[in-house]
Amino acid sequence: MAKAQRILIVGGGIAGLAAAIALRRRGFAPELVEQSASWRALGAGIALQPNAMQVLRTLDVGADIEKAGAPLRRFNYSSQGGDLLCEIDLVGLWSRMGSGGVGIDRGKLQKALVQAADGARCRLGVGLTSLRQRKSFVSVGFSDGTTADYELVIGADGIGSTVRALAVSDAKPRYCGQMAWRSLAPLRAEFEDEVQFWLGDGCFFATYSVGGGRTYGSGYIAEASPRREPIEGRLARLRKRFASFPCPVRTFLEALERDDQIHCSAVEELHLPEWRSGRVLLIGDAAHASSPMMGQGGCMAIEDAAVLAELLESSDSVDAALDAYARRRRPRVDWVQAQSDALGRGALLPAAVRDAVLRQQGAQQFEARYAPLLSTP
Numbered sequence: 001m002a003k004a005q006r007i008l009i010v011g012g013g014i015a016g017l018a019a020a021i022a023l024r025r026r027g028f029a030p031e032l033v034e035q036s037a038s039w040r041a042l043g044a045g046i047a048l049q050p051n052a053m054q055v056l057r058t059l060d061v062g063a064d065i066e067k068a069g070a071p072l073r074r075f076n077y078s079s080q081g082g083d084l085l086c087e088i089d090l091v092g093l094w095s096r097m098g099s100g101g102v103g104i105d106r107g108k109l110q111k112a113l114v115q116a117a118d119g120a121r122c123r124l125g126v127g128l129t130s131l132r133q134r135k136s137f138v139s140v141g142f143s144d145g146t147t148a149d150y151e152l153v154i155g156a157d158g159i160g161s162t163v164r165a166l167a168v169s170d171a172k173p174r175y176c177g178q179m180a181w182r183s184l185a186p187l188r189a190e191f192e193d194e195v196q197f198w199l200g201d202g203c204f205f206a207t208y209s210v211g212g213g214r215t216y217g218s219g220y221i222a223e224a225s226p227r228r229e230p231i232e233g234r235l236a237r238l239r240k241r242f243a244s245f246p247c248p249v250r251t252f253l254e255a256l257e258r259d260d261q262i263h264c265s266a267v268e269e270l271h272l273p274e275w276r277s278g279r280v281l282l283i284g285d286a287a288h289a290s291s292p293m294m295g296q297g298g299c300m301a302i303e304d305a306a307v308l309a310e311l312l313e314s315s316d317s318v319d320a321a322l323d324a325y326a327r328r329r330r331p332r333v334d335w336v337q338a339q340s341d342a343l344g345r346g347a348l349l350p351a352a353v354r355d356a357v358l359r360q361q362g363a364q365q366f367e368a369r370y371a372p373l374l375s376t377p
């Protein structure tokens, strides 16, 4: 077991909380700092695919998440006119994992992770503000004026990572050409266990159940450059953009009541040649944010956390564990990023071309994209 008595996790999102849970289960006693003053999860809903659910089950939090969310067993792609383009049986595809995925309200996912991380020392309202690498430890400064030394600092502080900027790289995320409009509506999904996509020209809409009589919906709209969408008028603008989409999309948008129910953000990705510098390691979006087209960003963050904890336990030193981590995670994460890019480009093809490809090869392409994720992370 790598001798790491003092481990700091920066960020209490999916990656940071999963790391806290996984490390505690392996006998480490990590500290976690989260800059927000309370636990809050932006982005409405999330689909956790079977590779992530399998890891979460090994962390003893899978059952709580399944209970709090809704099962996802099929992907269904239709044209803007409502014609079925292709259907994917997720349970069949992921049969080696024993189940499909789970759709869940992000707030409920966070609650389950926070509960499972119980016992990790979490400080809310405290951000990392400075960082200095020494020979075999890292000196860190926090926003509350305190300082401390750690043998390992895990940067799980998201796509705009401060840890990355201070210690690893000044690379900036790249805009992927789409804005995402996400929300939760008080509405039972038409098909409870299905992720449905309706593909239009320069835009598409996706919905799935998150359980509890609520549905997640996200509209993706191609824009040449990222836009700051004022909250006021968001609902009217979204309804207008998708007014010609089939009934389930319009019903979803009718069920929303307020502009502030809609979370609007640019779709971005980040490619780094290295995720580590000395005793500082980036995980989750801080290291490798990908466009959400594979629905794997959060899933990769969960896998990162579990693999890191396993390697810290099984390696003789922190350095050996971090070397092994990069070797093990790089091919899988690169694959997801490349496939997400390809899907993002495909979604923006002229509708006639894209629809024909999906009709003829959609299911086979889908299987090929996900096949490598059936193996152990």
Ligand SMILES: Cc1cc2nc3c(=O)[nH]c(=O)nc-3n(C[C@H](O)[C@H](O)[C@H](O)COP(=O)(O)OP(=O)(O)OC[C@H]3O[C@@H](n4cnc5c(N)ncnc54)[C@H](O)[C@@H]3O)c2cc1C
Residues within 6 Å of the ligand: 010, 011, 012, 013, 014, 015, 016, 033, 034, 035, 036, 043, 045, 046, 047, 048, 049, 126, 127, 128, 129, 156, 157, 158, 159, 161, 162, 163, 180, 182, 218, 265, 266, 267, 268, 283, 284, 285, 286, 289, 290, 292, 295, 296, 297, 298, 299, 300, 301
């Ligand atoms: C439109 C869209 C849809 C998506 N859908 C899916 C999906 O269906 N399935 C899926 O698996 N993934 C999905 N993703 C990706 C997923 O949301 C991310 O990969 C995941 O949330 C990353 O988690 P994280 O913990 O790495 O980062 P974050 O969630 O960004 O968490 C970082 C945390 O660090 C904190 N922090 C930041 N700076 C500091 C600091 N200096 N000190 C202390 N704390 C700090 C932040 O407050 C935050 O709580 C989607 C993404 C988008 C944009």
